[in-house]
Amino acid sequence: MPSELPLHSVSVTGVVVRRDGRVLAIKRADDGRWVPPGGVLELDESPEAGVVREVYEETGVRVEPEGLTGVYKNMERGVVTLAFRCRVVEGAGRATEEAAEVAWLTVDEARARMVEARAVRVLDAVRADGPFVRVHDGVRVR
Template identity: 70%
Template structure:
C-alpha cells in the first residue's frame, strides 16, 4: 500500500524531567510563548529518545543530564505531537539562557505545578511517581 502524502504526520518530541538530588526540577521559560515548561524538543530522525533528551536539555539549559527512565507518553490532540517524558539526573553544568529560554530555574515541584500549564505540570508529577509510565492526552494546555 502506497503511503498517502496528503495524510498528516505525527511529530515526536522529548521532555527532560531533570530532578536534582534536593528534589528541585529544571524548568525553562520559553522564549516563544512565555510558558514555564520542562526543557525538550523535537526528536531528530537519527537519534534515540535518550540521545534526544540529552541534546535538547543541554541546548536549552547548558545542563548535561543522564537519562534514567521513560515516565510518560503525552499526545497533543490538536497538533499531533507525541512527547516522551524522560526522567533525568543532572551530571554537570550550570543553568544558562538560550535562544529558546528567557529564564532557567530549579523549581520546587509545587512551584513547577503552579507555574506550568497542566499538560506540562503533569509530566513533572508523573516523573516523581514510582508507578509510571503514564499515557495521557491533552490539547496543548489542559488534559483531556
C-alpha cells in the first residue's frame, strides 16, 4: 500500500573553499542563477560521495568533503539539502552542460551574486560554529 505522506527529495551542496579563501560557484545554465555546485543525491550513494560527484559533474573540480556545515529545507518544494565544506583535490573549474560559467568568488562576491537561500550555505560553511539547520522558500531564509 503506497504511503499517503508526501516525499522529500535529498540534495547535496559542495561549498568548495580554496586555500586563498575563495569559493567555487556556478552560473546555472538553466536559470542563470549563481549557486554553489550541487544536486540530487542518488539512492545508492552516500552524501559524501554525492557531493564529490555533483561538484565534479558541474565544474570538473575533484574535491574531498571536510565536514557537514548545514542542513537546509526548501519548504515550498520539499527539498532537503546537506551542505559540505570541501577542499580542492584537483582542477581549477570549467563550464559544463549544467554550468554556463564557473568562478572562484570571494565570500562577499558570493553573498552579492547569490540569492539568500544559496548564499547562506557559503556563509555557514566558512564559520566555525556549525553545522546549522535552516529553512527557506527557495529565495529567502526564514
